[in-house]
Amino acid sequence: MSVDRRGFLFGAATITTSGLLGYAGTRPAAAQAGPRTAPPTRPRQDWLADLADDTPVARLSLPGTHHSGVRIGGARIACQGRTIAEQLDAGIRYLDVRCRSYHSALVVHHGAVAQQLLFGSVLLTCEAFLRAHPSETVLLRLGQEHSTVPDAEFRRVFDLYQAGFRRLLRLDATLPTLGQARGKVVLLADHPKLPGIPYGDTKLLAVQEEETAPLAAKYRSIERHFHHAAARPGKLYVNHVSSAHRSLPESNARYLNPRVHHFLTGHGRGLTGLGVVAMDFPDAMPGLIDAVIRHNRRFAGAAGA
Template sequence: MFKKALLFVAVVVVCFTSLANTSMAYSNSNWMGEISDQTALSALSIPGTHDSGAMYESVYGTAKTQDLTIAEQLSSGVRYLDIRTRHFKDAFTIHHGAVYQNQNFDGVLNAVISFLNNNPTETVIMSVKQEHTAAENTRSYEETFKWYVNKNPNKWLMTDHIPTLGEARGKIVLLRRFAADQLPKGIDATAWKDNTSFEIHNAADLNIQDYYKVTDRNKKWTDTQNKYNEANSSNPSMLYINFTSGYSPGLFGIPNIRAISDEINPKVNQFFTTNTSGRFGVSAMDFMTSELASKIIATNF
């Protein structure tokens, strides 16, 4: 009997050790590797960034939205990128509004593809949107986009539905915010509404909160928190994208981006300090940090 008791204790210790090791098996660079292939991207909590390439501004608070480079964001756990491109001379430059961000689409793709090659268990949802004024082009925006895709076609997943991790590992999943006539087209988000919360229903079901011109900060946080709670209690086949970002319109309409992130980001941090488990969709944030990404990632486990 004593030997059986010892054996039982040993088995329990091994089981708990195995569980503990499993819970600590991932890092921010490869956290998706711990999740089943059958899991849809819509069933996850995903750290994301708004205006992911915006790191430069001439006037403080008016254009910069991130401190981390694209490569640093991905290493920190970010798996949703919001890429805004100007169509200029048959190529894409990265812009936030009229402000050129001192990088081009090739640089973004090089960073993403390098990351995926080094971390093949991961996927990146990439929202691509046309920004600012097109100039000096001899082809359409869609044609230029296809030109970029054709450089590394095996790194793109252009499905129109929300894929599973098994489908998407090692690839960029396109969330398309530009018009396209040719197939494949990616996830169609062209019905995006301005400065509000809304749903899009086609081959993919999207539920989005993007109240960005923030005249009422209490409403901004209420909208953000409500969307988290809705995502956690709703059908996991719908992809929730919750923009915590925004700007406060100042004198002459000059935007103050940090006024919103300075107030909302600590509330998001507190939310994920309290809500440590569940499905909360994509958090598209300004000034994402590795620490906050870790809290969002942890809710998946």
């Protein structure tokens, strides 16, 4: 793969969709992270380092984000306030990325709204983070959004990225242990032709993603999913603390996130193995990410043991 082609696929983080065809650059450093705030404390960046290698990833409690790269398009579209680099630094270990296939590139979208972000830039950000913090892992759900290309074409474009990130991506169809996942992006394939862990396989995953339920009912589903995850280990539980019910994503997050924080630090504080907790605007609720992380205490052990 030529340097120019790699730059086109992997480095054009701020390019607009209309400009994709004319871009032929190398990997710009600014594309990897975007604006940065002061980094959080070291435990946030390396919090998986204290957990034993033989811990099944499915038994972890992993803070995550919903529509992780969606920050532009106005209040009706935006689901996050931080860049992906900032999310990883803050302790997020699950990313939800949905892309449109456009002229042999994957462009991050929310519905029809392009996010001026390419899938390759997401991978570059993960690569840089995991190189600096090799004890960590990132679970990444990849799906197709606002795209009608045939499944085989979406896979062809994905394979262009795969060729440039072979060492980074874990594409096995089985749930790993933490030791097997360290330093890797573990792909959750929300597409029938992609490699990785099939996101729709109910033998491996249990997903709560009720987007349109009234908020009170939605919260009950979230809490019920936490209890199921703790009581019925084996699958990877994915619990979406996000809602598209009537109001704006940020407004719904202001309702749901404090209630989840109250549960995690209150009568649910003794539960473990909660799985992925995928949130909108988790940074807006102080202590929420840390509250998820604290549910991993029982798995503490020497990394690499």
